[in-house]
Amino acid sequence: MERRSFIKQTALVSASFFIAKDMLAKDDGPIYGHGNMRYRMNNKWSKADPNINPVNDCHEMVQDKKGRILLLTNETKNNVLIYSKSGKLLDTWGHDFPGAHGLTLFNENGTEVLFITDTVKHQVYKTTIDGKILMTIDVPLETGVYKEAKEFVPTETAIDTNGDFYIADGYGAQYITHYDKNGKLKNFFGGRGDGDEHLDNAHGIVIDRRQATPTLMITDRTRNCFKRFSMDGKLIEVIKLPGACVCRPVIKGDHLYAAVLRSPDLGHENSGFTTILDKDNKVVSNLGGSEPVYKDGVLQPMSQAEKIFLNPHDVCVDDDENLYVAQWASGKVYPYKFTRV
Numbered sequence: 435m436e437r438r439s440f441i442k443q444t445a446l447v448s449a450s451f452f453i454a455k456d457m458l459a460k461d462d463g464p465i466y467g468h469g470n471m472r473y474r475m476n477n478k479w480s481k482a483d484p485n486i487n488p489v490n491d492c493h494e495m496v497q498d499k500k501g502r503i504l505l506l507t508n509e510t511k512n513n514v515l516i517y518s519k520s521g522k523l524l525d526t527w528g529h530d531f532p533g534a535h536g537l538t539l540f541n542e543n544g545t546e547v548l549f550i551t552d553t554v555k556h557q558v559y560k561t562t563i564d565g566k567i568l569m570t571i572d573v574p575l576e577t578g579v580y581k582e583a584k585e586f587v588p589t590e591t592a593i594d595t596n597g598d599f600y601i602a603d604g605y606g607a608q609y610i611t612h613y614d615k616n617g618k619l620k621n622f623f624g625g626r627g628d629g630d631e632h633l634d635n636a637h638g639i640v641i642d643r644r645q646a647t648p649t650l651m652i653t654d655r656t657r658n659c660f661k662r663f664s665m666d667g668k669l670i671e672v673i674k675l676p677g678a679c680v681c682r683p684v685i686k687g688d689h690l691y692a693a694v695l696r697s698p699d700l701g702h703e704n705s706g707f708t709t710i711l712d713k714d715n716k717v718v719s720n721l722g723g724s725e726p727v728y729k730d731g732v733l734q735p736m737s738q739a740e741k742i743f744l745n746p747h748d749v750c751v752d753d754d755e756n757l758y759v760a761q762w763a764s765g766k767v768y769p770y771k772f773t774r775v
Contacts, residue, residue: 577619590638660715
């Protein structure tokens with residue numbers, strides 16, 4: 435009996451220790467990631483009141499030159515929420531974007547502007563930082579591949595240094611359309627199809643300047659990869675990410691960051707994580723995902739390892755290399771912040 439009592443007491447003490455440790459970890463925020471790309475999570479970062487400033491799907495985020503974090507949601511009570519890095523809500527605007535999806539920031543001769551894609555209105559808008567519409571792009575009928583507006587469902591944009599911009603039709607016909615700074619169509623490529631030069635769920639696009647020659651990095655989410663194209667639309671490379679239905683690529687410094695909406699395919703809801711690739715496009719860390727493993731130079735299938743996310747949709751990297759992760763269809767939660775450790 436004495437031995438049994440001792441074991442019972444020891445078990446209680448041990449349980450108390452681990453509960454206390456877990457509580458301490460939650461107070462400080464648990465740490466996720468791999469290698470030297472590890473982050474402490476804060477899922478209470480946003481100080482916004484959901485009764486006053488609600489969100490629906492938190493689609494994308496950017497940081498402006500003032501250091502503010504801008505969040506785009508398809509909640510028309512406030513399409514854009516503007517935060518300090520500490521999570522204080524500073525301002526809101528926007529009631530006219532029911533399909534608010536893509537948010538890209540561009541410094542135009544010293545003045546920051548935004549490009550917003552709307553999947554419900556089938557349009558792309560260039561706006562001032564506080565929401566005044568400067569340009570509207572409609573379905574590009576001049577391509578000859580679109581017959582009506584509903585076929586054009588733009589999800590993302592990328593803007594070149596000269597003001598030229600690219601639109602990814604990630605939920606529509608899967609074309610990438612290239613415009614000059616005034617909105618005149620210059621080129622289009624991609625489109626739905628089976629070859630590597632074609633796209634399926636071309637959800638995101640960014641201009642990659644990590645190498646001497648700029649290229650376009652484009653999402654092919656259904657096929658678990660990014661595809662690199664020349665600026666005029668020629669396929670250069672397929673970057674395979676088995677098990678990862680990636681959203682838009684976000685480049686900061688030498689690294690590429692992406693939310694993985696679901697794994698291993700789009701049929702598995704609430705299975706996402708966040709992935710980080712180095713300058714050679716090798717996966718080096720996954721937040722909430724399995725540790726990246728390469729065998730004979732080939733990346734092995736990745737998957738959700740810890741359910742810290744449901745369906746993450748975008749990653750914003752601030753000037754301190756901290757991450758903010760926005761989620762789609764995840765209970766209308768505000769973004770989480772991940773502080774690099």
